Amino acid sequence: MSGGTPHAARPFHRRRGLVVLSIVIIIVLVLITIHVLGGKKERPGTPPQVVSTAAARLGDMPEVLDELGTVTPIATVNVLPQLSGYLTQVGYQEGQDVAQGQFLAQIDPRQYEIDKQQAQAQLAKDQASLAQARADLARFTQLNQQKSIAEQTFADQQFTVKQDEAAVQADRASIAQFDLDLTYCHITAPIAGRVGLRLVDPGNYVTQSTSPGIVTITQMKPTTVQFTIPQNSLAKVLERFHGQDKLNVTAFNSDNSKQVGTGSLYALGNQMATGTGTVSLRASFPNDDETLYPNEFVNIRLLVDTLHQAVLVPTPAVLSGAPGDYVYLVNADQSVSVHKVTLGPSDGKDTVILAGLTAGQAVVTDGMDRLSDGAKIRLAGAKSAQGAGIPARASSAGDAPRKGGRHAHGAAPSTQAS
Numbered sequence: 001m002s003g004g005t006p007h008a009a010r011p012f013h014r015r016r017g018l019v020v021l022s023i024v025i026i027i028v029l030v031l032i033t034i035h036v037l038g039g040k041k042e043r044p045g046t047p048p049q050v051v052s053t054a055a056a057r058l059g060d061m062p063e064v065l066d067e068l069g070t071v072t073p074i075a076t077v078n079v080l081p082q083l084s085g086y087l088t089q090v091g092y093q094e095g096q097d098v099a100q101g102q103f104l105a106q107i108d109p110r111q112y113e114i115d116k117q118q119a120q121a122q123l124a125k126d127q128a129s130l131a132q133a134r135a136d137l138a139r140f141t142q143l144n145q146q147k148s149i150a151e152q153t154f155a156d157q158q159f160t161v162k163q164d165e166a167a168v169q170a171d172r173a174s175i176a177q178f179d180l181d182l183t184y185c186h187i188t189a190p191i192a193g194r195v196g197l198r199l200v201d202p203g204n205y206v207t208q209s210t211s212p213g214i215v216t217i218t219q220m221k222p223t224t225v226q227f228t229i230p231q232n233s234l235a236k237v238l239e240r241f242h243g244q245d246k247l248n249v250t251a252f253n254s255d256n257s258k259q260v261g262t263g264s265l266y267a268l269g270n271q272m273a274t275g276t277g278t279v280s281l282r283a284s285f286p287n288d289d290e291t292l293y294p295n296e297f298v299n300i301r302l303l304v305d306t307l308h309q310a311v312l313v314p315t316p317a318v319l320s321g322a323p324g325d326y327v328y329l330v331n332a333d334q335s336v337s338v339h340k341v342t343l344g345p346s347d348g349k350d351t352v353i354l355a356g357l358t359a360g361q362a363v364v365t366d367g368m369d370r371l372s373d374g375a376k377i378r379l380a381g382a383k384s385a386q387g388a389g390i391p392a393r394a395s396s397a398g399d400a401p402r403k404g405g406r407h408a409h410g411a412a413p414s415t416q417a418s
Contacts (some may be wrong), residue, residue, distance in 0.1 A: 048376035051367035067217035068225030116178035123171035130164035228278035249283035
């Protein structure tokens, strides 16, 4: 009997091990199930995204064209000598403002004075010959009436008088030419403006139309700025321009950091540049302070029109992507939805919404980098609604956003974080 006991105990121990193993497996499965189900119940939802919002509003939006322009003086004159001679005097200082008719330079006039004296002497000689011919013609006329001379002699004397009269006229023309040459020796400013650097010094021999000339004069004020606009914008500019509306033009320096002048559009080019699809325009500026310098590059802002009572949103609220142009619209349940819009002109700060929004609707302006359609949001700065200088309790952190959210939807203009 005692020898069979170990063999009988083996099945019992084996069954007990299987039971224990089964119990352990069941307990593990139960714990896993409880953990999974309990974790789903206790797992917190996705926290709301902190954003800033602003309300669409009605306002005026100027419709402008920003272009690159060049300051183009109304008049730039390169003063050239009109005859040859030695330059004896220069009567201006470099960079000086000169008036029209002011003395600039003098060419040696002595040779032209001598030529004039010779022409005057020739005139006196020809006048004497004319007087003699006329006296002879008077005598021949009497003889011809008496039939005392041949008819041919009388006719020849008439032609002689006409020749002498023509010679006198030629002499007078020569004297007038030498008077003009003497005037050309005394060079004056043809326009009012500012002279540049001196191009030739006294003592040099200059010739007619010699290059580079005597001096260059540029009119500083008023001045113009020439710029181009694309052909797609030409129709609206033409409509306003031909409608006798004054189109205001503002000039800024090359980096757009400073306004350097205001003027108005006064001329349009008569043809389109086929290579670029642009047309040239010119605006006039008083330039009283002479901040617009000839041939300077400036940035031009042409005011074409002003949209009145347009729907405006802050420019950062407008996004572009697969849906096209869109904004994140704030819903009543403090969630956002992707809302397609049609954009109008923008001034950098605000953008016109032509379609897709109405005034008063709130849109997200900041914090939209992790937003998606239907995402929950919390307004930035909502905790400060409890009072300035009083810190919010940790337990109220969840309530403050809800209050801020309802306030944002009800009074949207005040939801923009300061």
